Structures are given as C-alpha cells and as structure tokens.
Amino acid sequence: MTERQVVRAPVRHSPAVRQSPAAGDLYQPDNYAKTLLSSLIRAQLGATVTVLVPAAALLLLYPLLAVLVPSLAHASVGGLPLTFVVLGGGIYPPLVILGFWYRRRASRVEERFAELLEERDD
Amino acid sequence: MTEPLVLGAIVAVAVVTAVLGARGVRVARTPADFLVAARRVPPTLNASAICGEYLSAASFLGIAGLALQDGLGALWYAVGYAAGYLVLLAAVAAPLRRFGAYTIPDFAEGRLDSPLLRRAATVMVLVICGFYLLPQLQGAGLTVQEAVGGPSWIGVVVLGVVVVLGIASGGMKGITFVQAFQYWLKLVAIAVPALVLLLLVQHPALTPVHGAAPPxxxxxxxxxxxxxxxxxxxxxxxxxxxxxxxxxxxxxxxxxxxxxxxxxxxxxxxxxxxxxAPTVSSDALLSYRQWESPLVRIGGHVIHPLASTYGVVLATFLGAIGLPHILVRFYTNRDGEAARKTTSVVLLLLACFYVFPAIFALLGRLEAPQLYTSGQTDSVVLVLPRLAAAGTLGVVLSALTAAGAFAAFLSTSSGLLISMAGAVSHDLLGRGVRTFRISAVAAGVVVTLGALVVGGIAINVLVGWAFAIAASSFCPLLLLGIWWPGLTWKGAIWGLALGGGASSLGVILTIAGIGKTGWPAVLLGEPAIWTVPLAFATMVGVSLLTRRDIPRDVTRKLLALHLPERVRLPEVSA
Known part of the structure; x- marks a missing residue:
C-alpha cells in the first residue's frame, strides 16, 4: 500500500449513507481495497498529526525558552508570576481549541470517505 | 483535632457513592455489563465519568502539594495530565472504540493474534494500576488523618474496604453514575474554596515576596x-x-x-x-525566585532542568493513553464519533479543573509556610481553608475540600480496581462475575496492604511514575498497533518488556534511594525521557526483523480500527 490516492469527493448533497454496498469492495483482497483503506488511514493520520504537532511544540518550546531566556522564567504579568499565568491556565485554551478543531476535521474526513464509496456504488 | 463536619463530609461521600453504586446491582448481570456498562452511556455523561475517574489524589491534592514544595514547575504535571487527552482524542479514541475490544490485553491479542502478548499486556495492567493505586490510598490516609487525627492507616483501610465492597457488589453500571457525580463534586469542592480564599485572603502584594527571601x-x-x-x-x-x-x-x-x-x-x-519558616531537613529551601521557575525540580533540586521537565511532559502527555482504567471507559461510547466527542469534552472539563490546584499552590506559598516546616505540603488543599479563613467558614470550606479529596480517591481507586480485577478474571483466569468479584477483593486487599507499607513519597510523584510506565509500554503498543500495519507480536512483546521493564526498574531504584544526584537522578527518577523512545524503537526494530509475523488479515484488522461505522459491513462491526 505505497501508492497514494487523494480522497476527494465532489461537493454535492448526498443522502445519509447507512449500509453502502460498495463497502464490500473494501473487504476484497485486491489492490483497490488496499488503496482505499490506506488513503483513509492517511487522511485520518494527517488530521491527527496536524493537531498533535502544534500541541507538542507548545509543550516543548516553553521549557526550552525558559532555559535559554532565564528572564522569561521570572517574568511577571500583572503582579502574578508568568509561570503561574501560563501553566496555571493560559496553556489550556489552545489545547482545548485544538481538540474541538480535530473533531470537526476527523468527521469531515469520514464524511468524504463515505461519499467516495457511495459514488463508486452509483 | 477532630472536625465533626469534615468527618461528616467524608462519610457523606462514602454513603452517596455506596447508594449510587448499589443502584447498579440490579442492572449488572453479565461480565460485559460489569466491565463496560453495556455501552449505553451518552457522551456528556461519559465525559464527566471519565474525568471523575481520572482526577485522582494526584490532581486534587498532589499537584498543589508538589507545586508548593518544589515550585510552580510542578504544574507541568497538570498540563500533561490534561494534554494527554489530546493525544487520546486525536490518535486513539475512535479507532480503539471501533475495534471493539474490552481491555488493552483484548486489543493486543485481537490486533496481533498472540495469547502470549495478551498475558504480557495483562501483567503491565497490573503493574500500572498497582503503582497508581498506592498514592490514592496514601492520600486517603492523609485526608482522614487531617480530619480526625490519629494514625494514617485508618484512612487507607476505610478507603480500601469501601472501594472493594462497591465494586464487588455494583460493577461499572453503578460506577458510571458515581464517577460522573464525583467529577462535579470534585470541581465544586476545589473551585469554591479556591475562589472564596482568593477573595478573603488579604495576602501581601506579591512584590515583597519576590527576590531571594524564603517564606x-x-x-x-x-x-x-x-x-x-x-x-x-x-x-x-x-x-x-x-x-x-x-x-x-x-x-x-x-x-x-x-x-x-x-x-x-x-x-x-x-x-x-x-x-x-524552617523546612524539613531533607527538603530544599526555595527562594521565591527559585520557586516561580517553570522548570521541574527533582526532590526540590534543580538537576538538568530541561531533561527533567521533558521527562515529566513526555510521561504525562503520552501516559494518559496507556492508562487501563481510562481506556476501558471508551468502550461505553456508542461509536467512534461518540468516543471523539466524549474525549474532547473531557479535555475541556479537565482544563477547567486544573486552574484551581495552581491557585492553591500560590495561596499556600503566601499563607501557609508552616506546611514547609511540618513537611505536610501534600495536604495544602485540605488545611489551607482552615488556616486562611477564620471560624465556621474555614471549617465548611475544609469539609468541602475533604469531601472532594475523598471523592477523588474513591473514584480513581474504583476504576483502577475494576481494571485490575478485570485483568485477573477476564484476561488471566477466564470469564465470570464470580471470578471478577473474588479478584476485586483479592487485588484490593493486596494493594491496601502495600499502601500501608509505602509512604513518604509525594503523591504526585508516585502517580507521575505510573504515567511514565504507561507511556513506555501501552502508548507505543496502541499508537503503532493502530497506525502502523507492520507491527508484529514479537515487536510488541519486546517493546513492552524493555520499555515497561526499564521504566519500572528506574522507578523502583529511585524508591530504593539509588541515584540521587546528577544524570542518574534524572534518568531513573524521570525515566520517560529515554524509556519512551526505547519502547518505540524496540517495537519498530523487532517488527521489521520479524515481518513474517505480521498477521495475514492485517488489512481486515485495520478496517475494523479505522472504518467509520456508517460504511461498515454488519459482520465486522464488533
């Protein structure tokens, strides 16, 4: 499954797909099934990576900056230590937003995949 | 210093838990009911329940205590505990639910077709849950001691008995409602006192405590x-x-x-x-300037701070996905999409909670330097209300934090004990409600005895180690098993053995007092920084060498993991 196929469906309103007969194609031991599956996995993994990389960068960069720029470690914001402001609350909103954004992206990937199967079925 | 109201609050939490749990007895019929509550839990209820189960003694008492003692850098634990759910959400939640296995050992065997791997995974479940359970009981000892005085073993035994009875009678159906209730109880019990104290405390402006002065x-x-x-x-x-x-x-x-x-x-x-304020001799005395640094200290000392901080971040960020008692809850979601919804709500609920331990740490530093003197920093959330607010208000607020703390131990220990009992009865001995009950009692007794023996280590550090071991064993197993077709059972077993073994060994050597300075202190005390890469490298390396062992129906297994439910053929929807 090295070949990459981009999953892209035309913009149209599709009826809710419940049991697509084309899903059966996925269980056939041929290359088409493997390509379909790997394109689904790649699309999903893409969504995963685009969320986890910024999150990891956020978590790993701050300690690094604190070591490189010691004044950052002792800065204060409105009388409160910067560390308290960041680790005690400020770091959470971006993480939560990333989480909700991922959820939307992942369900869009799955919608498109369902449409792709349905289209083949037509 | 017996406080009737505080004691009453603890008893009330235990009673409400028992009553809610008992409601489940009539519903629980089969082992599947016990383990996953028949998969009929709506996402918001499920998210509250997961948070209820997750927020343990470490979150409720330990983070504030460790941040008070070792400085604000300890808040990285809280950040990692929450951020771990982003990894869980983006990489694990939906596929694991779709695969339809009950436990991590189930997943390991189902994905890689190896009964041997299943047993190895079961052993890791027991190790991780055991490490996680000890500090819960330790925290219960502390809370009851704070409330009624006397020896701390009373709290340990009380919690042990309540949890064992609850599980042996109710199973998880009851527990779901209990856990959800306990999240909200914990949030109120930490948020209300924190906000009231913020308003009440006439703390000096922060500037005078800046600089080199100790508290x-x-x-x-x-x-x-x-x-x-x-x-x-x-x-x-x-x-x-x-x-x-x-x-x-x-x-x-x-x-x-x-x-x-x-x-x-x-x-x-x-x-x-x-x-x-004098300190405990073995603890470092931190000036305010040292205390506010965002880097993790080991036992109060700065030892290779960047490596220590990364060790904590890596362990907590990646450890959450490998916690057996949390993962079992994901099977109570209706489908993969619901699992995602649940997880994103969990992240939100956790972020709301973790603001408050930080406030307690800051107020404790300003208002309660005597905790440094008596070495009771882990109890800052319990005693600060009484120290900072006078009279009845102080007593009411401290009763509230005591109730929240007890809820934290109860819920997390229940989840951990269910996982241990499930691992023993379902994965080692075969199935059956009777076996499950006997295993629950046996595991509960063993861990309670263990908790009576250990002590003296900060609650949060103990829990951090459970995360480090999970991050070095189940994290690579799940991530590679879900996303990489090339994983083999031999690779997985070697990875579990080396990663899980090395991190457990590091923790045990640290507890034994070996390696207190320099790199040994970092590498043994925060093992995740090298054992996580070790586990990943081993699983990938050995799998590449044993390509023949890739399951023949790997495509089918990946379909089961990744195919959305709505395009699924009926026979593969597990």
Missing part, C-alpha cells in the same frame, strides 16, 4: 507535627514547644539554634511573627 511566618503561627520530622532552623528562634524536641519532652518556651532538630510525632511548636 516567612507573617503572624504568630502554631505548627503541628503529625509525624516525626527532622526540621532545619535557619535563624535562631525562641518558640513555645509542647511535645518532644531533640529527644527531650518539652512544655514551655525553648530556644532553637540554627541547624537540624528532631521533632517527635504529635509535637506542637508556636513560632513568633516574622520568623523565616
């Missing part, structure tokens, strides 16, 4: 020592002592010179205002 008693302060301690005095001071000091019984004024003094259990020392 000072702002007013005349009575310090109680529930346990025997060695105390280090910085500046000669005359105190009023009741109890044993340096081996001699005292009852009256006493001049203490600079240096170490041994204080007997049950002693009370009254310090005059303006004295720098």
């Amino acid at each position: 000072v008693f702002h007013k005349a302060t009575r310090v109680e020592f529930p346990d025997a301690e060695s105390m280090r005095v910085q500046r000669a001071v005359t105190v009023r002592a009741v109890g044993t000091v340096d081996g001699i019984r005292r009852d009256g004024t006493l001049a203490l010179g600079p240096g170490d003094h041994s204080i007997g259990a049950g002693t009370t020392l009254s310090f005059p205002a303006g004295t720098p």
Whole structure:
C-alpha cells in the first residue's frame, strides 16, 4: 500500500449513507481495497498529526525558552508570576481549541470517505 | 483535632457513592455489563465519568502539594495530565472504540493474534494500576488523618474496604453514575474554596515576596507535627514547644539554634511573627525566585532542568493513553464519533479543573509556610481553608475540600480496581462475575496492604511514575498497533518488556534511594525521557526483523480500527 490516492469527493448533497454496498469492495483482497483503506488511514493520520504537532511544540518550546531566556522564567504579568499565568491556565485554551478543531476535521474526513464509496456504488 | 463536619463530609461521600453504586446491582448481570456498562452511556455523561475517574489524589491534592514544595514547575504535571487527552482524542479514541475490544490485553491479542502478548499486556495492567493505586490510598490516609487525627492507616483501610465492597457488589453500571457525580463534586469542592480564599485572603502584594527571601511566618503561627520530622532552623528562634524536641519532652518556651532538630510525632511548636519558616531537613529551601521557575525540580533540586521537565511532559502527555482504567471507559461510547466527542469534552472539563490546584499552590506559598516546616505540603488543599479563613467558614470550606479529596480517591481507586480485577478474571483466569468479584477483593486487599507499607513519597510523584510506565509500554503498543500495519507480536512483546521493564526498574531504584544526584537522578527518577523512545524503537526494530509475523488479515484488522461505522459491513462491526 505505497501508492497514494487523494480522497476527494465532489461537493454535492448526498443522502445519509447507512449500509453502502460498495463497502464490500473494501473487504476484497485486491489492490483497490488496499488503496482505499490506506488513503483513509492517511487522511485520518494527517488530521491527527496536524493537531498533535502544534500541541507538542507548545509543550516543548516553553521549557526550552525558559532555559535559554532565564528572564522569561521570572517574568511577571500583572503582579502574578508568568509561570503561574501560563501553566496555571493560559496553556489550556489552545489545547482545548485544538481538540474541538480535530473533531470537526476527523468527521469531515469520514464524511468524504463515505461519499467516495457511495459514488463508486452509483 | 477532630472536625465533626469534615468527618461528616467524608462519610457523606462514602454513603452517596455506596447508594449510587448499589443502584447498579440490579442492572449488572453479565461480565460485559460489569466491565463496560453495556455501552449505553451518552457522551456528556461519559465525559464527566471519565474525568471523575481520572482526577485522582494526584490532581486534587498532589499537584498543589508538589507545586508548593518544589515550585510552580510542578504544574507541568497538570498540563500533561490534561494534554494527554489530546493525544487520546486525536490518535486513539475512535479507532480503539471501533475495534471493539474490552481491555488493552483484548486489543493486543485481537490486533496481533498472540495469547502470549495478551498475558504480557495483562501483567503491565497490573503493574500500572498497582503503582497508581498506592498514592490514592496514601492520600486517603492523609485526608482522614487531617480530619480526625490519629494514625494514617485508618484512612487507607476505610478507603480500601469501601472501594472493594462497591465494586464487588455494583460493577461499572453503578460506577458510571458515581464517577460522573464525583467529577462535579470534585470541581465544586476545589473551585469554591479556591475562589472564596482568593477573595478573603488579604495576602501581601506579591512584590515583597519576590527576590531571594524564603517564606516567612507573617503572624504568630502554631505548627503541628503529625509525624516525626527532622526540621532545619535557619535563624535562631525562641518558640513555645509542647511535645518532644531533640529527644527531650518539652512544655514551655525553648530556644532553637540554627541547624537540624528532631521533632517527635504529635509535637506542637508556636513560632513568633516574622520568623523565616524552617523546612524539613531533607527538603530544599526555595527562594521565591527559585520557586516561580517553570522548570521541574527533582526532590526540590534543580538537576538538568530541561531533561527533567521533558521527562515529566513526555510521561504525562503520552501516559494518559496507556492508562487501563481510562481506556476501558471508551468502550461505553456508542461509536467512534461518540468516543471523539466524549474525549474532547473531557479535555475541556479537565482544563477547567486544573486552574484551581495552581491557585492553591500560590495561596499556600503566601499563607501557609508552616506546611514547609511540618513537611505536610501534600495536604495544602485540605488545611489551607482552615488556616486562611477564620471560624465556621474555614471549617465548611475544609469539609468541602475533604469531601472532594475523598471523592477523588474513591473514584480513581474504583476504576483502577475494576481494571485490575478485570485483568485477573477476564484476561488471566477466564470469564465470570464470580471470578471478577473474588479478584476485586483479592487485588484490593493486596494493594491496601502495600499502601500501608509505602509512604513518604509525594503523591504526585508516585502517580507521575505510573504515567511514565504507561507511556513506555501501552502508548507505543496502541499508537503503532493502530497506525502502523507492520507491527508484529514479537515487536510488541519486546517493546513492552524493555520499555515497561526499564521504566519500572528506574522507578523502583529511585524508591530504593539509588541515584540521587546528577544524570542518574534524572534518568531513573524521570525515566520517560529515554524509556519512551526505547519502547518505540524496540517495537519498530523487532517488527521489521520479524515481518513474517505480521498477521495475514492485517488489512481486515485495520478496517475494523479505522472504518467509520456508517460504511461498515454488519459482520465486522464488533
């Protein structure tokens, strides 16, 4: 499954797909099934990576900056230590937003995949 | 110092838990009911339940305690505990639910077709849950001791008995409602006191505590020592002592010179205002400047701070996905999409909660320097309300935090014990409600006895180690198993053995007191920084060498993991 196929469906309103007969194609031991599956996995993994990389960068960069720029470690914001402001609350909103954004992206990937199967079925 | 209201709050939490749990008895019929509550839990309820199960003694008491003792860098634990759910959400939640296995050992065998791997995974479940359960019981001991005085084993035994009875009778159906209730209880129990204290406390402006000064008693302060301690005095001071000091019984004024003094259990020392607060001899004395650094300290000392911080971040960020008692909850989601919804709500709920331990740490630093003196930093959330708010209000608020703390131990220990009992009965011995009940009782007794033996290590550090072990074993197993077709059972077993083994060994050596300085302290005390890469490298490397062992129907397995439910053929939807 090295070949990459981009999953892209035309913009149209599709009826809710419940049991697509084309899903059966996925269980056939041929290359088409493997390509379909790997394109689904790649699309999903893409969504995963685009969320986890910024999150990891956020978590790993701050300690690094604190070591490189010691004044950052002792800065204060409105009388409160910067560390308290960041680790005690400020770091959470971006993480939560990333989480909700991922959820939307992942369900869009799955919608498109369902449409792709349905289209083949037509 | 018996506080009837505090004791009442603890009893009330235990009773409500028992009543809610008992409602489940009528519903629980089969082992599947016990383990996953028949998969009919809506996402918001499920998210509350997961948070209820997740927020343990470490979150409720430990983070504030460790941040008070070792500085604000300890808040990385909280950040990692929450951020771990982003990894869970984006990489694990939906596929694992779709695969349709009950437990991690189920997943391991289902994905890689190896009964041997299943047993290896079961052993790791017991190790991780065991490590996680000890600090819960330890925290219960602390809470009951704070409420009624006396030895801490009472709390340990009470919690052990309540949890074992609850599980052996109710199973998880009851527990889901209990856990959800306990999240909200915990949130209220930490948020209300924190906000009230913020308003009440006339703390000095933060600027005077900036700089090199150690914490000072702002007013005349009575310090109680529930346990025997060695105390280090910085500046000669005359105190009023009741109890044993340096081996001699005292009852009256006493001049203490600079240096170490041994204080007997049950002693009370009254310090005059303006004295720098003495510390426990083995703890470092942190100036405000050192205390506010965002880097993790090991036992109060800065040892290779970037490596230590990354060790904590890696362990907590990646460890959450490998916690057996949390993962089992994801099977109670209707489908993969619901699992995602649940997880994103969990992230939100956790972020709301973790603001408050930080507030307690900051207020504790300003208002309760005596906790450094008596070595009771882990109890800051329990005692700060009474120290900072006078009279009835203080008592009510401390009853609230005691109730929240007890809810934290109850819910997390229940989840952990269910996982252990499930691992023993479902994965090692075969199925059956009877076996499950017997396993629950046996595991509960063993861990309670274990908790009576250990002690003296910060709650949060113990829980951090459970995360480090999970991050070095189940994290690579799940991530590679879900996303990489090339994983083989041999690779997985070697990875579990080397990653899980090395991290467990590091933790055990640290507990045994080996490697207290330099790189050994970092590499053994925060093992995740090297054991996580080791586990990943081993699983990938060995799998590449044993390509013949890739399951023949790997495509089918990946379909089961990744195919959305709506395009699924009926026979593969597990």
